[in-house]
Amino acid sequence: MIEIKEIKKYYKDKLILKIDNFIFKDKKIYSIMGKNGSGKSTLLSVLAQVIESDKKIIYYKQEDLILCPQEVVFLKGTLFYNLVEPFNLTGLYLDKQKLANFLVDFGLDNLKNSEIKNLSGGEKAKAQFIRTLLYNKEVVLLDEPTASMDKKSSFIVEDAILDLKKKGKIVIIVTHDYEQACRISDYIYEMDNGELVLKKEFLCREN
Template sequence: MIVIENMIKEIKYQKPLKIDKLEFNQGHVYSILGHNGSGKSTLVKIIYNIIDFNRGIIDINDEGFSEDVIHKYIAYNPQKGNFLSGTLKENFEYLYKYSKNDNLLSKDELKKLLEEFKLDNRLDTNIRKLSGGEQAKAQFIRTLVLNKDFNMFDEPMANMDFETIKQVEKKLIQLKDKGKTVILITHDFMQAKRISDFIVFMENLNLIGKYKTEEFFNKFKF
């Protein structure tokens, strides 16, 4: 479980981001919804310790909040992929060679994912020469390979075509079925309705609430 209590993040020239109480339990899909500037990306970056916060508590599985605990339990898929120079194959080889994570998916599982997402014939291509959609698929696969309990995705499907989006949604539901947690930032309210157990709704740097999906769409009439 990830627990956030009385958290405040001061933001220059804006009001602070405030989260009074928010919990993410294992085995669910949470979609974070809200307009641009509502604080969605800032929230997940704080949870992954990319951005610090000023006051409050974040606790992960009753083990506190530290780099070791974060990387033990959480995988983060940013909006823009963060790759090393070199080929796609070299990027994955580097992960298997140098990762301190003993629980990575097997290389056979990676091979299967690359085939499913039609990247198996792009392994020898320089990462910079992949299309935006291909890079998004590679980043998504890398997040899955990390095999963490909590998986945070910041608009991972923005550059993907419709068929790939369906594949990704299927994989997110499979993560939940394995007892893992998905925290998804999306602008697609209908996507959130399709795959989410809970909606985290944010507006103007405030948490409006966490709702069961059916409750949210009945309440706000989207």
């Protein structure tokens, strides 16, 4: 569970986030929608402690959380290096079978030894998504993971997200795709004037 008592974030005089008393429950998928510039990425970055906020009272374990950012972030080197090296560097467990399965499912297997900078936008997005899931964290923040992906790949991502929920994890996904949000979410929120406004909840969805 993530319990937010208060978040306030300004850029100069502009209030970007003002969230009070909000709970992200375990084993639930939250979609966050909203206009460009409404603060969705800012919220994920505050939760992941990538950026500071002006006020923040949140109860959760920071080390349990991983963010897949909107912009891809890679090291120099091949696709395979980028998927394996973070685990070599940190000593975290790497599930090699899961990695191999994802590469095949996403059709990236034959690109393993390609320089990451030469991959297409969608291929890079898939690589970043795979790396995020390999961390095997309890809370997974996904910022428009499928924005540049084809339909088949988007469905693989959606299946993987539903699988995370089955394992009891919290998934918070930012998306502009309302149909996608309806397919997978327990709750759909809209970021509006810095606040999270509930748009739809799917109470009967199986756990």
